[in-house]
Amino acid sequence: MMLGQTRLGTTLRVWRDRLPPAQVGLPAGRSRRTVGLRREELAELAGVSVDYIVRLEQGRATTPSVEVVAALARVLQLTRAERDHLYSLAGLQPPGDRIISDELTPGVQRLLSRLGEIAVGVFAADWRLLWWSRTWAALLGDPSRVAPEDRNFVRARFPVAGSSACVSQWPVRVTFQDASDRAIVADVRRASARYPEDRRLTELLQRTLDGNAHFAQLWGDGAVGEHAEDRKTVEHPLVGEIRVDCDVLHASDADLRLVVMTAAPGSEDARRIARAVAHAR
Missing domain, CATH: 1.10.260.40 (lambda repressor-like DNA-binding domains)
Structure with a gap:
């Protein structure tokens, strides 16, 4: 040996x-x-x-x-x-600053460990899902059943023929769809400028431009946008519809996106989230 x-x-x-x-x-x-x-x-x-x-x-x-x-x-x-x-x-080249990192910094991990039973998912700069809480899995379905390369929000939101991308395993309705789409395209544009040598991002961008007309149009129009608080409705198969507030937080140094979904304490939606968590145990 x-x-x-x-x-x-x-x-x-x-x-x-x-x-x-x-x-x-x-x-x-x-x-x-x-x-x-x-x-x-x-x-x-x-x-x-x-x-x-x-x-x-x-x-x-x-x-x-x-x-x-x-x-x-x-x-x-x-x-x-x-x-x-x-x-x-492991015989591998360490990721450089011009390559997207899938690492969660210790500070981000400490933050996540203190969020308790909140539904939160952590995404890389190319919107690949890296980490999720147990409540996230209960609310949207367990991502561990999906191949890592298919846990990508860009691929799920802007699908191409033959794609099996999946971030949520059941339907989610978005209140401000157009604004959300523009913000995601703007994220990809910023990432492509920051990480010009990242092969995974380059392949994602080319594949989506070639295979999704809506993404290509937004890209060609120079779409820009910022993530604002959104309302989403999760069509949960066991507990019914769950309405949540969705916020996107940016950990700038690590270039990570934390997507947080919450419901008002004491509301019927909060109770349904709790029932979904209980079902998932």
């Missing part, structure tokens, strides 16, 4: 062991044998199998994909230097 393979596994174990469960929003519990995360917890949060985590730590899996490494770095709350070291151990 090569030294690099054992170093990858050892390093992952060290980082897993040092991360308190409470720091990722998990209860510490009294019966824990370890201070840090269990393998099962890391696997669930990173969207991979427990067996794969075991094989990585034991050096039997040595070539994790970029997506897996990005997910591990996010869950383990690595610094940028640690993240780059993890990429190197």
Whole structure:
């Protein structure tokens, strides 16, 4: 076994062991044998199998994909230097400033851990869904059932032939559709200028321009816009329609978008969200 393979596994174990469960929003519990995360917890949060985590730590899996490494770095709350070291151990080129990052900074992760039972999803600069709360999954359907490349809001909002993109697993009606569409196109335009060397974004942009006439028209018209508070109606299959306020927050340094969906406390919509969460358990 090569030294690099054992170093990858050892390093992952060290980082897993040092991360308190409470720091990722998990209860510490009294019966824990370890201070840090269990393998099962890391696997669930990173969207991979427990067996794969075991094989990585034991050096039997040595070539994790970029997506897996990005997910591990996010869950383990690595610094940028640690993240780059993890990429190197996996034999991958660390993401540069001209490439979209899928990492959630420690500050953003601490913020998310304190949001409690709020429905929130975190998107990269190209609107790929990176992280979601349990309430988000209960409200819109569990994104872990969708391939990572299909968890993209641009691809879902502006579909092309043969696309299987999905951010919500059931219908969602948008109150201010045109303003929302323009804001998304403007986001993609800004991202394309900031990340000219990002292949994933380039492919997304070209594919959507070629395959979706509405996106192409908004792009050609130079559509601009900012995300404003919107009202959405989720057609939930178990609890009925749920009306929520939707806000888009921007973590500028990390270039992440936090989409937050809430209902007024004590309202029928809030009660339906609670019932949806109970159904999902």
